[in-house]
Amino acid sequence: MRISRIEIANHSRIRDLALEVRGHAVIVGANDVGKSSVLRLLNLVLGSTTGTLYQQLGISDLRDPTTDLAVEVTLIDFDDADRTLFTSEIDVNMADKSETLRLRMTVSPDPDDAQGVNVRRWFPDAGHQRAPSRDQLLRIGWRYLPANRNASSAALDGPNSALQTLLRAIELGTERSELADLLAGFNTKLEASTAIGELRANAASHLSKAMPRTVGKDDLSVRTASDPDEDVLGGVSMFFKVDDQHVPMTAQSDGLRQLVLMTLFDLAEGTANVVAIDEPELHLHPSSQRTVAELFSTAGNQKLLVTHSPYIVQRFEPADVIAVNRDGVCHQIPNERLSAVEKERINWWSPRLIEVLTARYVIVVEGLTDRVIVERAAELAGIALDRIGAVVFDIDGAHKFPHVYRLIGSAGFNVQLLGLVDEKEKAVWHGAIGGKPARVFGTTLFVSAPDLEAEVCAAFGGPAAAQGLIDGGYCKKEDILKSAGAAELGAVTAEAAAAYCRAGKVSAATALASQLDGATAANIASVNALLQRLVSLDSAS
Template sequence: MKVVQLRIKNFRGIESAELKFDGHALLLGGNNVGKSTICEALDLVLGPDRLSRFPPIEEWDFYNGKYLEPPAAEGEDPKPVEMRIEVLLIELSPEVEKRCAKNLEFWHVAEKRVLDEGEVKAAIPGIAIPCLRLETLGQYDPEEDEFSARTYYTHSPDAIDGEKQEVQRHIKRLFGFLYLRALRTGSRALSLERGSLLDILLRLQKVRTGLWEQAIARLKQLDIEKDAIELEPVLTAIEDKLSNYVSTTKPGRKTKLFITQLTREHLRKTMSFFLALRDDQEAVPFQQAGTGTLNTLVLALLSFIAELKPDCVIFAMEEPEIAVQPHTQRRIAEYLLNHTTQTFVTSHSPYVIERFTANNTYLLTRVAGMPLQATCVVDATGLKENDYKRYVRRGLAECMLGQGVILVEGVTESHALTALARRMEEQDATLNPLDLAGVTVFDAESDGQIPKFATFFQALGIKTFGFYDFKKRTTVEKAKFTSSLDVDEEHPYKGFESLIANEVPASRIRAFLQELLDNGLDTTQYKVPATIPTDDAAIQKLCIALLSSAKGAGWAMRLLEGSKANDLPATAVGFLNKVYGYFHPPNPKPSAPTQNNTP
């Protein structure tokens, strides 16, 4: 079973949205763009227990907290605002098709739309498949002063007077929808509250126990008075006083102390799963385990549930990377992709992002006054799947989560510009550190690749800055750089090594070469003379040869890291200053007032 379409109106931070999905979905976007809201919306429609709460929704579940329209005219009552969420499901399980047969419609696979009633001839197997549309409607009832929310079949042919047929909870359980909220599910996952993972697990295995009745009976049988005989005269005195005002016919003692007055619902909330993690440790409440252990325990429960319903599990999971190691993050993502029919994941972790394909990665964007957009990365950027897979682990994933990308054509430039930025930030406290501003250096491996990746990042709404070597280019070739880069910096040298050799003082290069020799540099391998030349031109030539022969050694980076402010290459410094101009410090300190000493 899969969700292929989601429509949202007036729910939380989303005024309107129409989103289409094709299988698994990794949801990317800035904070408060709507990632969690999408998961919550799916839970309202597909989750069997969300609407059982009272109230099922509240004021701030409506867009901007607006649940009443002002009256059209003075004296009239305000009109309730409708909140609507619609989900379209395909690849239905046989049991869902059977139970919901009267409510089924047909989905045109190629055209990705629901067939109209007059298109019976188009309902050909293979071309059109059964689908099920569900919608949750929420609104405020002024007469009852309550909020209500119910889920209905969009197609309800048997409904009376045009009213839609309501979807019952036992039907929702067939959808297999599970929602793991970041930082929230763990606190109740292993409790026995209704809707907790442990409760779902017991229900799926059709476990029915007399746990609650037996527990309550045992608690009633606990005689705490015999362990506190000093209470006897106090209770007897209370009964004597009570008899003056309340007539009772029960013989003997009329009062008794019980250990608790908990009901079965209270017990569900207070009962806790205990866990022993070490040989020298007694079992403790699971909430006291580390956050990473807790999240892993939750995943174990989720995987257990998925194995019970292998053909019908839809997961929605917020930030599975929280408090777990990178290899565990990868395992979580791998499990979701291979053992669920569909998963919706929000994440800020490159280790999770790299596990999803470009076809399953959606960028969420929202502009004031416009509907929320979820654009598949492939459709938005044109980057081929093979390129995406190749570069996603080499920094593409981290760049996609940032605010800006510096695109360079080699590993030497990548290391050197990173080091240069650090030196500039150390020397000028007014600069906003690029790594904290969300700017990443990305090695495109060649100048020809820069426009392709710049176009990709631009489509994701990320600022792009290019720094590359001089080369004779046609007007058309140069236009590719100019159109795809916010800052297009073609430096005047035919290689970055030449830039370093010509713009870093020879005295600094000479000192650096001596450092390498003192640290045991193999002069034979790198053809460096045992005695450093005194001629500046010879130093420049030697610097170019050395940096070119070992691009991955990080020597350009080390050269700049040890340089003073006036030794740094002016062209690269000028380029980075343009980048800094896009990212000002978040809370700049007000400058001190100037003193006017004029008499």
């Protein structure tokens, strides 16, 4: 059994959504956009008692307090045991014989209590309004590890820890009696020990003084915590062996404790159908993040992850990724575009791209030269790109734009896109986006004519551009004069300065960016137009 669809409406933190869960689900986004709220709601629907629902849900969870909050989860892929337990709840499509199980939860404002709510949870296709039974919830097999977990001693090795769950599940067979005999023998030795007998006698004497009754030596026993007759592994733990020393799990680093906690949790929940983990990357080095993601992506059960980590996202298929933008809107690749996107995965499914998926706006530029100038111009214009959720994404070559657009454009993750392109490449970019030129150029695509080097040098003016290259450490005076065929800086033209810049694009752009001021930056026509469009979009949102 696994989740195939999630629908949420009227939640205070999440925009209304209807998501397909194709295999695993990896929800990625910036901070404070409601990612964790998705898992929290699923945990309430699939894994919580009725009492817990009322404890954790309130009127503040409703975006519109006059309308119901609704969460619906659709499950598929049943075995015979599932069909037996959900006899009337599983719906069978008569046309294609497909089976689905829908579980719905609504949170309604209480008409008699302004701050109260009424919570219902039921199977809409069952023909009855009964809430799911405890056995049915157990059969769904939902397990959840929240982001506020801690890798404490209790979590790693306590009675309810994943390690103890694994130990209790071990079938010892004939070894059980052998271990029980060893424990019993050890306890007998402890009982007969003279030194330990003295300890018991001293403890009994002191306890007798503090208690209303006399305590004798034989009233106390020193023995193993494990009962040989009941649970021979009850007091057993797991250690790392380092230089012939046994080091407890709890003595490891924060990152290693988190890694152990998640790994053992996943192993202990091997019989679970759906395992949800919020921020699996906590305290983990990127290499460990990749390792954990590989473990999760190849697991037999379904994983639902919420993450900020590009290294984790990269290990999953694009079809599994749900990107939440800064406005709380969820995007995933449409079914009909999956095959086209898959072709781009090898070259473009990288940590660099993952940041773009969570942005409100992406400014696509040809290369690092353009990125340096755009980011500096935005800074001088007082436009905080991070604050408004804009990312400048250089694609290392204008010809690569059609491939990138398949992933992040309207047919992919549908990120709001603005592009900066040189004049000779504009047809390639326009062809990828489509649409009438009048609706694309000046609103989505902005053209540097003939290229950005020319526009930047024109904004400075030839002599000032030459001086900027010198002051920015790109060249010596004699070098720019020789290249421009000029006797003095005042004779250097903007065209000559631009031609000189093209020989060392990134270094030249860095030098000129360091010499830009607000007035000069505002005169870089294509960049200024793009930034003004960005401000306009942000103001309208």
